[in-house]
Amino acid sequence: MERSTRILLTGGHGFLGAHLVRALTRAGYVNVATFGSRDHDLTREPEVARALAEHAPEAVIHLAARVGGIGANRKFPGTYFYENLLMGVLLMEQARRAGVRRFLSVGTICSYPKFTPVPFREEELWDGYPEETNAPYGLAKKMLLVQSQAYRQEFGFDAVNVLLVNLYGPGDNFDPETSHVIPALIRKCVEAAESGAPAVSVWGSGSATREFLYVEDAAEGIVRAFERLRDSEPVNLGASREISIRDLATQIAELSGFRGRLEWDPTKPDGQPRRCLDTSRAERLLGWRARTPFDEGLTRTIAWYREQRLASAREPSRI
Numbered sequence: 001m002e003r004s005t006r007i008l009l010t011g012g013h014g015f016l017g018a019h020l021v022r023a024l025t026r027a028g029y030v031n032v033a034t035f036g037s038r039d040h041d042l043t044r045e046p047e048v049a050r051a052l053a054e055h056a057p058e059a060v061i062h063l064a065a066r067v068g069g070i071g072a073n074r075k076f077p078g079t080y081f082y083e084n085l086l087m088g089v090l091l092m093e094q095a096r097r098a099g100v101r102r103f104l105s106v107g108t109i110c111s112y113p114k115f116t117p118v119p120f121r122e123e124e125l126w127d128g129y130p131e132e133t134n135a136p137y138g139l140a141k142k143m144l145l146v147q148s149q150a151y152r153q154e155f156g157f158d159a160v161n162v163l164l165v166n167l168y169g170p171g172d173n174f175d176p177e178t179s180h181v182i183p184a185l186i187r188k189c190v191e192a193a194e195s196g197a198p199a200v201s202v203w204g205s206g207s208a209t210r211e212f213l214y215v216e217d218a219a220e221g222i223v224r225a226f227e228r229l230r231d232s233e234p235v236n237l238g239a240s241r242e243i244s245i246r247d248l249a250t251q252i253a254e255l256s257g258f259r260g261r262l263e264w265d266p267t268k269p270d271g272q273p274r275r276c277l278d279t280s281r282a283e284r285l286l287g288w289r290a291r292t293p294f295d296e297g298l299t300r301t302i303a304w305y306r307e308q309r310l311a312s313a314r315e316p317s318r319i
C-alpha cells in the first residue's frame, strides 16, 4: 500500500483504534481518517454510505464494534449480536459499492468454538459453537469472515481478516459495567490498595485460562496484516502465552501493591475454559510476533490507570 493511500479507520476513537492511528502514522501513512458513532452510526445504512462518500477512502480498516467483558456480553447479547452484525454487513457492502480497494476486518478469539484444542489454530475455527456467554458477539463478528470470502469470490473484493485475543494496555476501558478482566482487576486492586480494604472479590473459580496481547503489539500486527495479507483466510494475532485467571489476579494484586486476600466468587461465570492462540500463521505471513513482556505491559497499564485517577481527582469529569 502506498503511504498516501486514503485510509478510513472505523472505531478509531476507541481503545485499539487510538493505538492503531499512532501505529499507522509511525508506519508513514499520512491520510488516515476516523470518526465516532455520533458522527456516523454504522448500524444505519444511510450513515454508512455518507461516511464513505465524505471520506472517499481507498482502504477501510474496520474496528468499530460493541465490545465488553463477560458481564456486558451476558447483559446485552441481543444488542451485541445485532449491532456488530449490522455494522460489518453494511460497511463491507457499501465499501464494495464505493470502489474501496482493500478492506481489513478485525475479528475476535470469541468466535472460536468453546472446546477448541489449545493452542487454537485457524483451521479449527468452524469446529463447534462458541462459549455461550460471548457467542452472539463472537458469531456476529465471525460473519465478517464469511462476507470477506464470499465477496472475494464473487466480486474480487480484496477483504482480509485478523482474529485478536483479549487486549490490554493504556487507554483500556475501566468502567466496571463493561470492562474486560484485566482493567476490572486493576481497578479493584488499586482501589483496595488505596482504601486499605482487606479483600477483593474476583469473578469465577480462577481456573479458566486466557491469553493477553499488549495493545501496541496488536496495532503493529494489524498494520502488517493490512500491508501483507493476500487472501481472506483468517490470521490469529496473539501473544502465545496462556495464564490462569488465578495467576493473573495474583500478579495484578502484586503489581498494584494490594496485599489483602483474593476472594473467588464461583457463582459468577468463568467463560470459555481455556484460550490461547497458535500464531505461527502470523509469523509466517506477516513476519510479526508480540514483543512486550507481560509484566512490563501490566506495569505500564497500571501506571496509566493511576495517572487517570489522579487526573480525575483534580478534574472529576475526566474518567
Ligand SMILES: NC(=O)c1ccc[n+]([C@@H]2O[C@H](COP(=O)([O-])OP(=O)(O)OC[C@H]3O[C@@H](n4cnc5c(N)ncnc54)[C@H](OP(=O)(O)O)[C@@H]3O)[C@@H](O)[C@H]2O)c1
Pocket (backbone or CB within 6 Å): 010, 011, 012, 013, 014, 015, 016, 017, 035, 036, 037, 038, 040, 041, 042, 043, 062, 063, 064, 065, 066, 067, 083, 087, 106, 107, 108, 109, 141, 164, 165, 166, 167, 168, 173, 180
Ligand atoms: N479489546 C479487546 O480485548 C478486543 C479483543 C479482540 C477483538 N477486539 C476487536 O477490536 C476492535 C476494537 O475494540 P476496542 O476494545 O478498541 O473497543 P472500543 O474501545 O469499545 O472501541 C470501539 C469503537 O467502536 C465505535 N462504535 C461502536 N458502535 C458504533 C456505531 N454504531 N457506529 C460507529 N462507531 C461505533 C465506538 O465509537 P464511539 O466511542 O464514538 O461510540 C468506539 O470508538 C473491535 O472490533 C473488537 O471486536 C477487541
